Amino acid sequence: MSRSLSLAVIPGDGIGPEVVAQGLKVLTAVLPQDVKLETTEFDLGAGRWHRTGETLPDADLEALKGHDAILLGAIGDPSVPSGVLERGLLLKLRFAFDHYVNLRPSKLFPNTATPLAGRPEIDFVVVREGTEGPYTGNGGSLRTGTPAEVATEVSLNTAYGVERVVRDAYARADSRPRKKLTLVHKNNVLVYAGHLWKNIFDRVGREYPQVTTDYLHVDAATIFFVTQPDRFDVIVTDNLFGDILTDLAAAVTGGIGLAASANINPDRTFPSMFEPVHGSAPDIAGQGKADPTATVLSVALLLRHLGFDAEAARIEEAVAADLAGRDGTAASARTTDEIGDALAVRVAS
Numbered sequence: 587m588s589r590s591l592s593l594a595v596i597p598g599d600g601i602g603p604e605v606v607a608q609g610l611k612v613l614t615a616v617l618p619q620d621v622k623l624e625t626t627e628f629d630l631g632a633g634r635w636h637r638t639g640e641t642l643p644d645a646d647l648e649a650l651k652g653h654d655a656i657l658l659g660a661i662g663d664p665s666v667p668s669g670v671l672e673r674g675l676l677l678k679l680r681f682a683f684d685h686y687v688n689l690r691p692s693k694l695f696p697n698t699a700t701p702l703a704g705r706p707e708i709d710f711v712v713v714r715e716g717t718e719g720p721y722t723g724n725g726g727s728l729r730t731g732t733p734a735e736v737a738t739e740v741s742l743n744t745a746y747g748v749e750r751v752v753r754d755a756y757a758r759a760d761s762r763p764r765k766k767l768t769l770v771h772k773n774n775v776l777v778y779a780g781h782l783w784k785n786i787f788d789r790v791g792r793e794y795p796q797v798t799t800d801y802l803h804v805d806a807a808t809i810f811f812v813t814q815p816d817r818f819d820v821i822v823t824d825n826l827f828g829d830i831l832t833d834l835a836a837a838v839t840g841g842i843g844l845a846a847s848a849n850i851n852p853d854r855t856f857p858s859m860f861e862p863v864h865g866s867a868p869d870i871a872g873q874g875k876a877d878p879t880a881t882v883l884s885v886a887l888l889l890r891h892l893g894f895d896a897e898a899a900r901i902e903e904a905v906a907a908d909l910a911g912r913d914g915t916a917a918s919a920r921t922t923d924e925i926g927d928a929l930a931v932r933v934a935s
């Protein structure tokens with residue numbers, strides 16, 4: 587029986603198209619011959635906005651819905667006012683498709699550059715809430731642009747939204763050998779949202795006595811990401827803290843060019859979306875300097891989500907082998923395209 591995979595592709599802005607091209611190259615190389623890959627590219631991002639003023643029209647949202655998964659490069663361009671695309675396209679997608687689990691694994695592969703002394707064993711996953719927190723646009727400004735301006739950006743936390751992501755994190759921790767889950771928040775100051783998170787975390791935890799739990803304030807967590815990252819197994823946190831912590835996690839595990847992510851709709855009502863943790867990197871766009879490994883590892887997350895476990899593992903092994911062959915520094919002498927070629931060859935052999 588032949589199988590098919592219908593993939594929506596949003597290359598986006600800056601280095602997005604460069605790294606997505608490599609992700610597709612590796613995907614094509616790794617898929618078994620009986621799997622028919624159908625890709626549909628969506629022209630969304632800065633170019634579309636400049637031409638039409640549109641960020642994510644309903645017709646595109648509807649068309650995206652019909653795919654098994656979405657592969658996204660990156661969104662955001664200096665020529666577009668900050669927030670227009672990030673909010674109107676990227677966050678709109680995550681919210682519309684109820685991507686409430688934003689999964690960001692961090693692993694220190696052998697021979698990758700880390701600024702940390704002693705090369706600690708790092709292998710944890712951040713489960714970042716993806717649909718709530720301060721990213722919902724729940725705010726406004728008064729007397730805008732005047733010296734008396736007042737702005738609010740209110741963090742939205744619902745018991746429903748917190749419980750479902752906390753449950754997902756417990757289930758993930760339970761399925762891993764170390765069975766440890768850390769809640770990161772700031773409940774010594776953000777007492778309303780923080781206590782909602784902590785109370786739900788403790789209540790759901792009673793159903794998982796085999797999972798060891800702890801709690802860290804987010805500021806202290808940043809210390810331990812650097813001084814003791816091996817203490818972490820699974821971390822659950824809100825949208826903003828998870829965003830910040832996962833850039834730091836990337837920095838200590840070989841750099842932002844290696845960090846993959848999955849925006850998952852666990853209920854499978856909508857397609858999940860896979861993208862590197864990094865942004866559109868306008869400072870290096872168009873120069874062939876972007877490391878496509880984060881996107882390639884995001885393709886592995888995509889394959890695992892769709893049940894192609896063996897193919898996902900092949901990609902991860904290929905990345906590990908490729909990294910082992912690097913000279914131990916973050917910078918690679920190879921171009922984006924050359925790294926993609928090398929990974930495609932490895933997964934196919």
Ligand SMILES: NC(=O)C1=CN([C@@H]2O[C@H](COP(=O)(O)OP(=O)(O)OC[C@H]3O[C@@H](n4cnc5c(N)ncnc54)[C@H](O)[C@@H]3O)[C@@H](O)[C@H]2O)C=CC1
Binds near residue numbers: 676844868878880
């Ligand atoms: N998911 C997304 O689409 C995201 C979009 N953005 C947007 O991207 C734009 C740029 O944001 P920044 O804050 O500069 O973050 P960024 O992640 O794009 O870049 C931060 C630094 O990391 C480097 N970098 C990023 N990806 C790399 C890669 N694959 N290989 C090598 N180096 C890499 C960049 O050159 C830059 O020095 C903004 O418009 C921002 O809103 C930011 C983060 C996520």
Ligand SMILES: CC(C)CC(=O)C(=O)O
Binds near residue numbers: 829863
């Ligand atoms: C650009 C933002 C909307 C998101 C972001 O930085 C991220 O998800 O890592």
Ligand SMILES: [Mg+2]
Binds near residue numbers: 829830863
């Ligand atoms: Mg980010």
